Amino acid sequence: MLIRAGYEIRYETEVATPMLALLSIHPSRNEDLVTPHRIIGTPDVPMYGYTDSFGNMCTRLTVPAGGLTLSCDFTIEDSGEPDPVTPDAIQHPLEDLPDDVLIFLLGSRYCETDRLSNVAWSMFGHIVSGWERVQAIVEFTHNHIQFGYNFARPTKTAWDAHQERQGVCRDFAHLAITLCRCMNIPARYCTGYLGDIGVPVSDAPMDFSAWFDVYLGGRWHTFDARHNQPRIGRILMARGRDATDTALTTTFGPAWLAGFDVHTDEVAALDRG
Structure with missing residues (x-):
């Protein structure tokens, strides 16, 4: 099955404020992407990515004075199966x-x-x-x-x-x-x-x-x-x-969440022609 997901998140600030964001999908799901996963900043600001000690993809950026909107929209392939249930899974010493x-x-x-x-x-x-x-x-x-x-x-x-x-x-x-x-x-x-x-x-x-x-x-x-x-x-x-x-976002200074929208929906199969 295919799932279309993404978000639009708005932060407002009075002064330039550094931010750390964990708004990317986990690298373990990268091979399931059907369309590119890109974080878009409005206005456009430099972003730098790195992998933290838990294997998460992190993004460093600075929210400019006045504010910033972060958005993303992508389609990903999923098995369509529910979470596995394994009743005989043991607890290890x-x-x-x-x-x-x-x-x-x-x-x-x-x-x-x-x-x-x-x-x-x-x-x-x-x-x-x-x-x-x-x-x-x-x-x-x-x-x-x-x-x-x-x-x-x-x-x-x-x-x-x-x-x-x-x-x-x-x-x-x-x-x-x-x-x-x-x-x-x-x-x-x-x-x-x-x-x-x-x-x-x-x-x-x-x-x-x-x-x-x-x-x-x-x-x-x-x-x-x-x-x-x-x-x-x-x-x-x-x-x-x-x-x-x-944490989805961590700001290193005063910033206010001014808008928050998330979407996650099953979609019809894409024509990969």
Whole structure:
């Protein structure tokens, strides 16, 4: 299947303000592109790209005084298959985990493993390790947090989401990730596009989405505590320890979000003549 996706995001500033953006698709999806993926700045400004330590494609630029609009529109090929389900995926003993996976067991800015460790073990310690335990964490998180865009704030952590029982998709992901790490299951934060493909269309404005991966059975598996069901058409943009590593934009000075539009839709096959 083909998916057309992209965005138009407007920032306004009074003075020139450096910005770091993770608005490209993840390099692992580059070979699936059917049309070019280019970030366009209006006005045109110099942009410099590099790959960070988590394998994400980052863009450095400076928002000029007055503001800048960033936009992108592309078509990508997708399998059309929902997230794989692997109920027999095992949880590895800590000593058997690869070195580069260990970082995803540690606490991070939004994932306070120290504050939630006792909660996690009291709730999930009796559940069979592996896929069943992760699914129990996902179901708890899904039912524990009430979703609402009005509940979003940039400082909210997993502990806050657990206590307040309200949040957006990143809060679902942060809480589930933290509970998994407390149970010695490596978990990493993911962000990207997720349209209403294969599910009833939502009347809410389209937005970027957050989900998470866990390391079981020798590889990473996708879970989504916000939706708690396999979904079709995820387009990964970035992954890391939490939202700090995957922030769509980080400004190094005062800047105001003045416009935000995201689109993600299944489209008919292109004529490749």
